[in-house]
Amino acid sequence: MNNEIDILLSSLKSANDSSFEILFKKMHKPVFAFAFSILGDKSLAEDVVQETFIRIKTKSNLYLEGTNGVAWIFQIARNLSLNLLKKRKYEVTFEDNELLEELFFKDFDLSLEKFLLKEALTKLNKNERQIIILYAVSGLKHREIAKLLNIPQSTERWYYIRALGKLRKALSSKTIYEKG
Incomplete structure (x- = not known):
């Protein structure tokens, strides 16, 4: 691209x-x-x-x-x-669930999956959310994201890995809770 x-x-x-x-x-x-x-x-x-x-x-x-x-x-x-x-001096809030659904969840058919993933994304901080969007949605490489965000590549990679961990944890705990 x-x-x-x-x-x-x-x-x-x-x-x-x-x-x-x-x-x-x-x-x-x-x-x-x-x-x-x-x-x-x-x-x-x-x-x-x-x-x-x-x-x-x-x-x-x-x-x-x-x-x-x-x-x-x-x-x-x-x-x-x-x-x-x-x-x-705008306060950032992510309460527009319809918009989150439009941006990230259009390919998910199961409403439970949508709900769990939507809830998991709210656990990410601003940097993590930006990196996930730039990498997963926009397809930029990690070095390009680091340059764009004006942070070291190792820091960008750390945020990315931490974000994936948070997403996994949020999704696995909800899945276990739902099954249990």
């Missing part, structure tokens, strides 16, 4: 509107999921998505061909999200 995104970003420099449309279709959901993981608010995340793609369109000349286009897009979204948090 990265190569395709790089090609689309490069073609934006020549004011290719069809490339922008394709780029938006491919990246708006991962950008939304990432912004939501930071902001915890659907409408603010939608605003960040819109502003991210405006910046991509107007600043495409700043994209360096051959670099990671997906990471460049996520860096824009991250900066906008963090700036919005600073501006609003």
